[in-house]
Amino acid sequence: MSSSSSSMAFRFPPCAIPRPSSVGSATTLVPLLRPWRRSGTQMERRLSPVAATPFDLSPPPIDHDLAESMVGAGAKVSDDGVVESYDNDDEALDAADNGLAVVDLSHFGRIRVSGEDRVSFLQNQTTANFECLNEGEGCDTVFVTPTARTIDIGYAWIMKNAITLVVSPVTCQSITEMLTKYIFFADKVEITDITKQTSFFVLLGPKSNQVMEHLNLKDLDGQPYGSHKHYSINGMPVTAGVGNLVSEEGYSILTSPAAATTVWDILFSHGAIPMGANAWERLRILRGRPAPGKELTKEYNVLEAGLWNSISLDKGCYKGQETISRLITYDGVKQSLWGVHLDAPAKPESPILVEGxxxxxxxxxxxxxxxxxxxxxxxxxxxxxxxxxxLVGDDIAGRVVNLPYLAKQRPLGKK
Known part of the structure; x- marks a missing residue:
């Protein structure tokens, strides 16, 4: 068989990323979540339909008190404003597996890609097929080098007038600069870092669907990963989407800073266990989501990282595609990312040994x-x-296991 026919045997089917049959737009009538009020001993919520409005990307008001709400819940906040812990890490991890946990990931980067050419621009710069996605849909996409070495995973939402990307806090600036660098004179594209002008929460755990139903947001239940809709809370815009970065379950919530305190308090009143950044990092490792500077570096390519769901070979040329095609065609993936149960703590960079x-x-x-x-x-x-x-390092025994995050990735030729 020739190399060209071999390549065809391994190509992705057109538009490999699943799409929902219908998703609401920014002008859909949606419920307005009004402030909680107490009637007797019961908390009540009053709903009324309103049209969701575009995000107000103005700075938060001076009396913005999200940090105050979190400190009141026991948050330990770092000097740069990141909630590191609520002194409940094990409880929060248990809630992520068996109940309901909420994490403030507002320190993660949010990048807004707008302009008439935004879809074709990201089509060329990242690994996912944006041209087969419609408004209200979403996906993961990977930022790679020209040789398909990994930089970061972007969680993308296709909105009416822009594409919003959620990336790691350590890569937001460099990715923003990289994308800006590749805008050519005739491109109608604008790249904006909206991290400080938005807030971002994720919901984890099997009870996530219940709280979404209580908030009258159950229309997202059962929708594909990345699907999202726009809502309004007290007249302020909120976007909720399927998936929470570490799994295809749960939800992500993007708000204006002015709405963040209200959203947080509502989730907290529904019994969500708050999770800090330290527990989130533990969860990331336990679930097996690769992170920049650790599993995503110039040492490893996107296929070695196992990020098959984020890759398309049917969309034409894009950064890293030639290398990815060769790796698939000639079965060139030499190593894979695994989980390892360890008998003792081991330092990153420690060698993994088999029979010495x-x-x-x-x-x-x-x-x-x-x-x-x-x-x-x-x-x-x-x-x-x-x-x-x-054996990890000199004397730490380990057992190799599959990773939950990568288990749902679908390599070519596998269902």
């Missing part, structure tokens, strides 16, 4: 709720598989 030979490297490590430790690491393809015993 180095077969990989640990990239992240954290403690588990039960006594024990868990890490992420890249391991050569033929060296280990699920259940294999490895």
């Amino acid at each position: 030979k180095k077969v990989g490297k640990l990239t992240s490590c954290t403690s588990t709720r039960e006594p024990g430790y868990f890490g992420l690491g890249y391991i050569k393809r033929q060296a280990a598989s699920e259940g294999s015993t490895v």
Whole structure:
């Protein structure tokens, strides 16, 4: 078989990213969540339909008190304003698995890509197929180097007049600068960092659907990952979407800063357990979502990271596509990202050994709720598989396991 026919055998079907049959637009009549009021001993919520309005990207008011609400809930806040912990990390992790947890990820980057050419621009600059997505849909996309080495995963929402990208706090500035650099003279594209002008929360846990139903937002239940709709809370715009960065379940909520306190208080009143950044990092590792500077670096390509759902080979040329096509055609992926249950804590960068030979490297490590430790690491393809015993560092025993986040990725040829 020729190389060209081999390539065809491995190509993605057109528009591989799933799409919902219908998604509301920014002008759809949606419920207005008015302030809670107490009637007897019961909390009541009054709803009325209004048309959602575009985001007001003005700075928050002087009396903005989201931080005050969080500190009142026990938040420990870093000097740069990130809620590190509520001194409840294990409880919050349990809620993410069995109940309802909420995380303020407002320190994560939000980038707004607008202008007539925004779709074709991102089509060329990232790995996902934006041209097969409609307003109200979304996807993950990967920012890569020209040789398909990983930079970051972007969680994208296709809105009426812009595409909103959520990225890591450590890459937001560099990605904004990189995208701006690739705007040519005739391109009708604008790149805006809206991180400080918006707030971003995620809901985790099996009870997420229940709270969305209580808030009269149940129309997102059952929609594909990335689907989102616009709502209004007390006349202020809120966008809610399916997925929470670490899984396809749960929800993400984007608000103006003026609405953030109201949204947070409503979620808290429904029993959501607040989770800080430290517990979120533990959850990221336990779920297996790659992170910039750890699993996403210039050492690893996008296929080694296992990010198959974010890749298209049917959309024409884009940055990194030639390398990705060759890796698929010639089965050139040499290592894969795995989870490792560990008997003791291990330092990132520690070698992973099988029968005394180095077969990989640990990239992240954290403690588990039960006594024990868990890490992420890249391991050569033929060296280990699920259940294999490895040695990390000099003397730390480990067992290789699949990762929840990567388990739903669909490599070519697999259903």
